[in-house]
Amino acid sequence: MKTLSLKLYFSLVILLCFACKNAQNKTNIHFVITDTGQDKFYNDDGEKIAKPSETDEYYGQDAQYVGKLSAYKDNDDGTITDLNTGLMWQKTPANTRYNFYDAFTYVEQLELGGYTDWRLPTIKELYSLLNSNGELHPRNLEQSKPYINTNYFDFNYDKRMPFAGQYWSSTKYVKGPIQNIEIEGAFGFNFADGHIKAYETGLYYNGERGVRNPGNYVRAVRGKENVYGVNNFIDNRDGTITDQATGLMWQQVDDGNTYNWKESLIYAKNSTLAGYTDWRVPNTKELQSIVDYEKKTIPAINENFFNCTNPDSWFWTSTTQGDFKYTACYIAFGKAYSKDNSKATTYYDWHGAGAQRSDPKSGKVEDYLLESINAADSIRIKNYVRLVRTIK
CATH class of the missing domain: 3.10.100 (Mannose-Binding Protein A; Chain A)
Structure with missing residues (x-):
């Protein structure tokens, strides 16, 4: 009986040490998301505007927040x-x-x-x-x-x-x-x-x-593989998820509504999720950091921690797209649809869930149906939002 108890004791000690080592290794997972570099402010029409104050309608876009600068x-x-x-x-x-x-x-x-x-x-x-x-x-x-x-x-x-x-x-x-x-x-x-x-x-x-x-x-x-881009999520049990690898806190479940770009910025500014008031729309590097490219099903996100109210969904970023500044970048967590050309009627998963594309910031879909002999992306205007904040 004493022998059995001793064996059990040592087994438990070994298991505890193994668990501690794994926890320590996971805690050491860390990678740096650098700033996108966007330093200008834009309105819906792609025109440059002055830096918005907190009461202005375009407050909260990419250039409002300067992260870790590239070096x-x-x-x-x-x-x-x-x-x-x-x-x-x-x-x-x-x-x-x-x-x-x-x-x-x-x-x-x-x-x-x-x-x-x-x-x-x-x-x-x-x-x-x-x-x-x-x-x-x-x-x-x-x-x-x-x-x-x-x-x-x-x-x-x-x-x-x-x-x-x-x-x-x-x-x-x-x-x-x-x-x-x-x-x-x-x-x-x-x-x-x-x-x-x-x-x-x-x-x-x-x-x-x-x-x-x-x-x-x-x-x-x-450089060392399986470091950059490897997440370390923690469920905070208050509707938020922390990625210990990046120091970012995320909204666990989107609110189920779609917004145009300006509306998405306002929604973020007014959020008090989990008692925090510094929520924002993520920039394009931040949002891409939580895409699950290895998962074989849609949505392209770790569903052990996050939920998309619509699995086939696109999420806004705060980043204006440089070529067409009347558009802003989104990440497709669902299929990234396009079709053969603008006259075709059938859309396919052309670019893949996890793609980064851009949508017009406002207006009507029919205003942007340009003639093209090449692949023509689906246009939505209104997309979902997953809020983010930086842990101080």
Whole structure:
């Protein structure tokens, strides 16, 4: 009996130590979300306005809140170190487009700065380089600014297709096929026009070859994997969720209403959820940080902690889209719909749940149905809101 009790005692001690170690490891999960860089204020029409006061209707947009500023170091060996995230990046990418699977071969064979452990970045790592002061002028590239800090990173527009500045991430789209012919997709970020979407990998969703695949560019990264973008959620049991990895507190369940952009800012300003009065609409980097890209079902969010009242939902950010300043960025937590062209009638999950697109800030859908021979995104005008606040 004493022997059994002793064995049980030591077993409990071992289990307790293991649990403590796991808890400690989880507590150490941390990554820095840097500011988007947006430093101008805009109204619904995309016009620049003066910095709004708290009583003004456009108060609470991206530029109102300045977060951790981006900081880089040029290592003078073809590499750039992000001083906030610790990730090291390729300064000058190859001027070559690769299909998704060939991109892995390229980074595995890359030797740069004396390092050989280069890899494709995840979509969250890649998006960490976003600078929201970008702006594309297809007919005047000299006036254009890519969505990346060109004081440190080299970027060249494709003069034939200036909008085609997409770079691969390693993140596959696992929630289903994209487009209208059952294509396998993987996420990339377009540093020319500032959008995330799922691109063709070169395979059909069932694994067969034969998809037309224009390919994307590659900007290699090195650094510890499974750190940047890994969340550490805590349920506060008061309608809020804290991500200990980022120091952000989130609204657990959206209020079930959709708003135009200006209304979303007002809703956030007036919220007293859980007794706090400093709620805001998240900027685009903040909201993208809680996307669950690995989950195989929609919505693209961890449903052990969060709830979307409409699983097929898009959520506003406070960030104005640089190319079309009458629009603001949203993150699609449901399917990111588009269609073959503006005359087509059927929408498909073209860009993938977890994509970042933009919607007009106000008005009527029919006011924005532009003629296009290319894919035409679905337009909603009114989107959902998931509030955020920074833990002091």
